Amino acid sequence: MEDQDRHLLTEAGHRLRQARLARGLNLHQLARLTGISAPALSLIETGKRDPRLTTLGKIATALRFPLADLLENPPGVTTVKQAPYPEGDGYDLGDYE
Amino acid sequence: MEDQDRHLLTEAGHRLRQARLARGLNLHQLARLTGISAPALSLIETGKRDPRLTTLGKIATALRFPLADLLENPPGVTTVKQAPYPEGDGYDLGDYE
DNA sequence: GTGAATTTTACCTAATAAGATAAATTATGA
């Protein structure tokens, strides 16, 4: 697994744990709410598992936490609208056509 | 699979496709950029596959697209800060302790 | 320090993501 992947998983895991603790829930209780087992939740929160999108969705729903905030954009930070993309260029596709 | 899951997958898929097309890339080219096969990308974009978090991360990176924007918060919409959570209550854990 | 609660880890099984490849389908253009 690459470094970027690992960072993504640990970051999302940290935010999940913080959100759960902020709501005063333990893993057992969150497991009840989500239908995801406590061991699985533990692995996700500790960044040891690469969860599926719907798995994250179930957890976010149970915690009443915006899914997007699990992944990027620390609270309060807003994504800046980018300018439209320059036509065609900007991607290195190598010599592959 | 539940209704909410399906909605999450189709929504994320749509946004992925829009982002890819906005950059003038076809599936083959995006496959080259991400290391994810074109058939897999097709399944994800059409909401027929439940991708892993790191898979979404690879695609978002390749498209230079904020991962969070794939999932919620249509461009321009900002998440409203919630008040701190009321102590203990608000969750229906049934009669399970 | 002890004991209880919580979390982590370690098995197992089943379901499924993802790669490769190829075939089929669907645009797109000449």
Place this chain on the structure above:
DNA sequence: TCATAATTTATCTTATTAGGTAAAATTCAC
């Protein structure tokens, strides 16, 4: 229409998620 490109679907293999359970480890309260 026909040819080409692009996307979708199908099949197979491999890797990994996720549930269940139990045991180990950690944390917390007393």
